[in-house]
Amino acid sequence: MFTQSTGFPKHLSTEQIEEFGREVDAIRDEVFENLGDRDRAYILRLIRAERFMALGGRFIMLFSMWLLPVFGLPFGGWLPLSLGVGFGAVLLGLAKILENMEIGHNVMHAQWDWMKDPEIQSNTWEWDNVGPSDQWIHSHNVVHHTWTNVIGKDPDVGYGLLRVTPEQRWKPKYLLQPFTNAILALLFQWGVGLNDIIWADKTNAGPKKVLFKRFLRKAYRQLRKDYFSWPLFAGVLAGVTGWALGVEMLSTAFIAIGITLLGNLLANGMRNVWTNVIIFCGHFPDGVHHFRPEDIEGETRAHWYVRQLMGSCNIRGGKLFNIMSGHLSFQIEHHLFPDMPSNRYPEVSLRIQALTERYGLPYNTGSFFRQYGTTTLKIWRLAFPGGGQVATS
Amino acid sequence: MKSPLETTNNKPKASLRSQVMRAVDSFAFPLRTSHYVELVNPLWSTHKMQARVVKVWDETRDARTITLRPGLNWRTHRAGQHVRVGVPVGGKHYTRTYTISSEPERDDETFTITVKAISDGKISPHIVRNIKVGDYLPIGLPQGDFFLPDAQPVLPLFITAGSGITPAISMIRSLIAKERLPNTVHIHYAPHELDVIFGKQLREMAATHERYQLHEVHTHSYGELKQTKGYFNDEQINALCPDWREREVYACGPPGLVAALEQHFEKAGRSRHLNIERFLADFAPVPDGAVGGLVKFARSEAEIEASHDMPLLRVAEEAGLNPPHGCRMGICHTCNTTLISGSVRDLRSGKLITGDGSTVQTCVCAAAGDCVLDQ
Numbered sequence: 001m002f003t004q005s006t007g008f009p010k011h012l013s014t015e016q017i018e019e020f021g022r023e024v025d026a027i028r029d030e031v032f033e034n035l036g037d038r039d040r041a042y043i044l045r046l047i048r049a050e051r052f053m054a055l056g057g058r059f060i061m062l063f064s065m066w067l068l069p070v071f072g073l074p075f076g077g078w079l080p081l082s083l084g085v086g087f088g089a090v091l092l093g094l095a096k097i098l099e100n101m102e103i104g105h106n107v108m109h110a111q112w113d114w115m116k117d118p119e120i121q122s123n124t125w126e127w128d129n130v131g132p133s134d135q136w137i138h139s140h141n142v143v144h145h146t147w148t149n150v151i152g153k154d155p156d157v158g159y160g161l162l163r164v165t166p167e168q169r170w171k172p173k174y175l176l177q178p179f180t181n182a183i184l185a186l187l188f189q190w191g192v193g194l195n196d197i198i199w200a201d202k203t204n205a206g207p208k209k210v211l212f213k214r215f216l217r218k219a220y221r222q223l224r225k226d227y228f229s230w231p232l233f234a235g236v237l238a239g240v241t242g243w244a245l246g247v248e249m250l251s252t253a254f255i256a257i258g259i260t261l262l263g264n265l266l267a268n269g270m271r272n273v274w275t276n277v278i279i280f281c282g283h284f285p286d287g288v289h290h291f292r293p294e295d296i297e298g299e300t301r302a303h304w305y306v307r308q309l310m311g312s313c314n315i316r317g318g319k320l321f322n323i324m325s326g327h328l329s330f331q332i333e334h335h336l337f338p339d340m341p342s343n344r345y346p347e348v349s350l351r352i353q354a355l356t357e358r359y360g361l362p363y364n365t366g367s368f369f370r371q372y373g374t375t376t377l378k379i380w381r382l383a384f385p386g387g388g389q390v391a392t393s
Numbered sequence: 394m395k396s397p398l399e400t401t402n403n404k405p406k407a408s409l410r411s412q413v414m415r416a417v418d419s420f421a422f423p424l425r426t427s428h429y430v431e432l433v434n435p436l437w438s439t440h441k442m443q444a445r446v447v448k449v450w451d452e453t454r455d456a457r458t459i460t461l462r463p464g465l466n467w468r469t470h471r472a473g474q475h476v477r478v479g480v481p482v483g484g485k486h487y488t489r490t491y492t493i494s495s496e497p498e499r500d501d502e503t504f505t506i507t508v509k510a511i512s513d514g515k516i517s518p519h520i521v522r523n524i525k526v527g528d529y530l531p532i533g534l535p536q537g538d539f540f541l542p543d544a545q546p547v548l549p550l551f552i553t554a555g556s557g558i559t560p561a562i563s564m565i566r567s568l569i570a571k572e573r574l575p576n577t578v579h580i581h582y583a584p585h586e587l588d589v590i591f592g593k594q595l596r597e598m599a600a601t602h603e604r605y606q607l608h609e610v611h612t613h614s615y616g617e618l619k620q621t622k623g624y625f626n627d628e629q630i631n632a633l634c635p636d637w638r639e640r641e642v643y644a645c646g647p648p649g650l651v652a653a654l655e656q657h658f659e660k661a662g663r664s665r666h667l668n669i670e671r672f673l674a675d676f677a678p679v680p681d682g683a684v685g686g687l688v689k690f691a692r693s694e695a696e697i698e699a700s701h702d703m704p705l706l707r708v709a710e711e712a713g714l715n716p717p718h719g720c721r722m723g724i725c726h727t728c729n730t731t732l733i734s735g736s737v738r739d740l741r742s743g744k745l746i747t748g749d750g751s752t753v754q755t756c757v758c759a760a761a762g763d764c765v766l767d768q
Contacts, residue, residue: 040484048432055429116715117486118479118531119441126423221422229420 006167007295008306011360020359021302027351028337031344035114042343043103043112043120046323050098054128057092058230061085061263065238065256070247081259089263093270094324099128100189100275101326102342108137110339130219131193135211139196143203145338149283149311150291155199156283157290159184159191163382164284167292170385177383188272193219226268231260274324277372278315282331285313286374287364308335309356314349314365321368322346332363435529436464444478446528447503452590456509456556457521458494462502463532469497470504470535472567473560473643473670477533477719477727478506482519488727489516490720492559492645492670493535494591498570507590509556536725539645539670540564546641547575550634552625552654554582554646558590560670561645569602578606578634582624582650584613608633625653638663645670671722683738686763690714691733693768705737705755709768716755716768723757730755735764 012020064084067076104127106112112120126133139155147153151167158164162181163174184191196203197211205211238256242249289310296307315321315329322329327342333349334342356363381387407415418425431438436445444461451457470476475492491506510521524530541549541564551561558581568574583589589609599607610633612624623629630637638661644654651669658667685700688708697712699705706728709716719727723741729752736747738761739754745761746753753766 036484037481038484040481051424051429051432055432113715115481115485117481118717121715128423218423221419224419225422233420 006290006292008291008303009310009361012306016359017306018300018302020355020361021300021305023355024302024305024336024352027348027355028340031337031340031348032114035341035344039341039343040115040117043107043115043341046098047103047120050095050103053091053095054099057088057090057095057267060088060091061260062088062230062234062237064088065234065259066241068238068252068255070252070255071241071245085259085263086266089266090270092264093267096128096267096271097274097324100271101278101328102323103127103326104129104133105326105328106342108133109141111341113339128222129189129193130215130222131189131196132214132218135196135205135215136192138205139199139203141338143199145335148308148335149289150293150296150307153293155195155203159195160198161191162379163387164378165290166382166387167290168382170382174383178380181379185273185276186269188276189268192275226264227261230264231257234260278325278328280375281315281368281371282312282328284375284378285364285366285371286378287362288313289362305336306361308332309352310362310364311335312364313371314363315368315371316365317368332365436462438464439466442466442532442534443529444532446524446526446530449524449526452507453509453588453592455512455521456507456590458505458507459520459524460495460503460505461530461532463504468534471540472496472563473540474535474537475539475560475720475724476504476506476535477725478520479531480516480520480524482516487516488719488721489520490722490725492563494559494563496563496566496570498567507556507559509590533719533725537670539643539668541567541643545573545575548636548640549575549577550637550640550642551577551579551581552642552644552646552650553579554650556590557645557647557650557670557672558595559645561643562591562595564643565598565605569598569605574602574604576604578608578637578640580608580610580630580633582610582612582646585611585615587615588613625650625657627657630657640666642667643670644668645672647672684762686735686760688712688760688763689765690768691765699760701738701761702740702759704740705753705758705760705766708760709755714768718756721756723754726754728755729753731767733765733767736761737764 008017061084064081066073067081067084069077069081104125107120107125108122108127110122113122118124122137123134127136129136144154144156149157151157151165158168161184162177163170193215196205197208197215200206200208200211235253235257239249239253242252289307291307291311296303299307309332312331312335314332315325317325317329322345327345328334330342330345330349333340333345333352336352337348340348353363378387414426420426421429425440427438427440431440435443442464444463446459447462448460449457450460470493473492475490477488477490480487480489491508493504494507495503495505508517508520510518512518539560545568551565553561561579561581565574565577565579568577579595581589581595583592586592586609589595592609595607595609598605610623610629613619634640642654642658642663644651644667648671651671654667654669655664658664683701685698685703687696688699688705689696690709690712693712693714695709695712695714697708699708703711704721706716706718706721716730717727719725721728732746732749732751732753734749736745737753737758738745740757740759746758755766755768
């Protein structure tokens with residue numbers, strides 16, 4: 001049903017693969033040599049925009065409480081209230097997506113370390129996510145980017161929850177995977193945060209107990225902000241307004257708390273689903289290659305490039321889509337050059353495509369519908385045993 | 394409410410203000426409130442200090458005074474002190490140290506730095522030509538021990554050259570503003586009359602304050618690139634300031650001038666009365682047979698072979714690390730790190746630092762054999 005293949009392409013000799021590696025290196029060097037003011041302006045502008053959006057979203061939600069019908073203020077009513085809170089929540093959700101994908105993910109990949117800006121450094125950046133940054137850096141940069149698509153080595157091949165290639169042995173638990181996948185999407189930041197702890201023994205991340213304690217500490221502060229501090233603020237605002245206008249204070253405050261909770265839940269949920277969808281399009285669509293541990297024995301840097309290329313998939317989209325996906329719509333370029341500033345991926349992509357054509361290598365790209373569609377179909381089909389003959393190309 | 398790891402209770406009790414700030418910051422986690430306040434006005438941020446460029450003014454063909462309005466938490470400098478300034482050039486962030494040229498008594502809540510473009514430099518030409526009014530620059534707090542003591546000298550003598558004028562003019566302006574100007578002599582070296590930074594102001598001050606005697610020494614003729622007239626020498630100082638043996642000397646200038654002054658005052662047995670501010674760290678000659686070694690940066694798990702004369706800060710940067718740094722001349726201690734084992738040489742004195750656990754200023758120390766640093 002699906003084109004499944006493992007291992008390195010057989011039509012290229014070792015010398016040819018090494019030459020491919022040299023050409024990829026040359027592209028990388030060229031870009032790194034002319035990084036400059038333009039790139040710095042890009043990331044600074046983006047961080048500024050994201051912070052404005054987050055702050056704006058939260059305050060729009062907060063002051064929407066004055067639209068509660070009980071106050072009888074002008075423009076009040078349930079419809080304006082839900083529009084106001086909805087708009088604020090979506091704005092906050094979009095900010096969280098930017099913060100997670102184009103800013104946090106890329107800063108922590110050390111894409112902006114070359115600027116030496118003390119504010120924007122991979123080792124000090126903390127993101128708006130329940131998992132602590134350094135634990136994510138370990139599970140993602142160290143483990144996933146090194147062992148990309150090597151079965152049994154890369155935790156991101158199904159995250160231990162899903163069967164995404166017939167290469168994985170079927171187990172009864174996979175029968176539920178269409179359902180598991182939906183839950184994972186909704187709670188994605190928790191999955192990402194716990195990923196490093198679950199795989200800690202295999203990946204030498206450290207003692208689980210310590211990791212978990214630090215995870216809890218970060219998660220507690222995240223939860224406190226979104227589900228305690230801000231709702232309480234809204235509750236106080238509504239309560240005080242109620243007192244001033246002579247309406248029932250306490251119940252009004254509780255309604256405001258509840259509405260803000262829901263708004264923040266929507267913002268986080270939106271971010272969770274979006275990041276899950278984009279990330280699943282990176283390594284699971286039809287045609288992606290997997291590797292067995294024995295395939296990569298004695299792997300050189302050039303082989304690693306080929307594996308990154310064959311194990312990743314792009315999504316075609318416009319400029320805004322690229323930014324909102326953290327340029328993971330250029331997953332192939334991202335895997336070849338994880339520490340290259342993401343705003344350079346579009347220009348590099350053209351050169352990589354031309355290169356793959358000359359070397360007869362695959363370049364897996366397609367519309368969002370094609371990439372996410374085949375990913376979903378695969379998750380449904382592979383819930384059951386079988387699912388395709390594995391071709392060793 | 395306490396987070397699980399925050400339960401160590403033997404800390405001193407936090408002030409009310411910091412408790413309130415902590416509570417407010419919980420709304421902005423993982424950032425701080427200051428990161429959002431910065432969006433409204435960068436000068437109000439407290440997580441880093443910035444200054445707004447409010448005026449630029451060319452002093453000479455290659456020197457420019459930049460007037461900066463610092464943010465909250467600024468503390469007034471003492472005349473003669475310097476400040477660290479962060480400058481992005483080509484997308485990269487650099488830190489350089491400049492003397493504050495304005496007097497602390499200035500009351501418009503701004504201060505000035507005066508920068509001379511070094512022709513083959515990277516940062517100074519950028520500051521002189523590309524910084525615009527309205528730009529925001531990260532700054533540090535005023536630092537440095539080159540300032541007039543509270544018990545101010547009875548008979549000061551300033552000897553400055555080129556942009557070495559900056560701490561001196563801050564001190565002299567300060568003395569005038571406090572109406573406590575003593576009998577002061579100032580010898581200043583510059584290529585020619587029109588190349589004197591603050592030339593007009595200096596001459597005006599000399600005209601209005603009879604206790605301030607200015608002697609300009611012009612070392613070049615117009616249009617000449619090479620020096621034709623004398624630099625500092627014994628006859629010159631005897632002619633310009635016969636009572637120099639009674640004076641407390643404050644000097645700032647390029648290494649050549651500083652070396653000549655040190656020699657002169659040493660000979661006269663008055664080294665104790667010579668206070669010097671240097672442009673660059675003055676490195677001692679490295680003994681023959683000095684060798685570099687393998688430098689290990691323990692925390693970054695990087696190691697690199699280093700020569701005996703390359704400062705460890707540059708070694709770390711060559712190894713691809715980005716350690717914190719400030720002045721790069723051994724005065725601000727931003728780059729301090731701990732020596733875990735091995736030995737390093739302080740390039741200023743030539744002395745070896747060996748004790749495990751001793752503090753190393755990486756910008757002025759080089760490897761002396763293999764060493765391990767906690768960085």
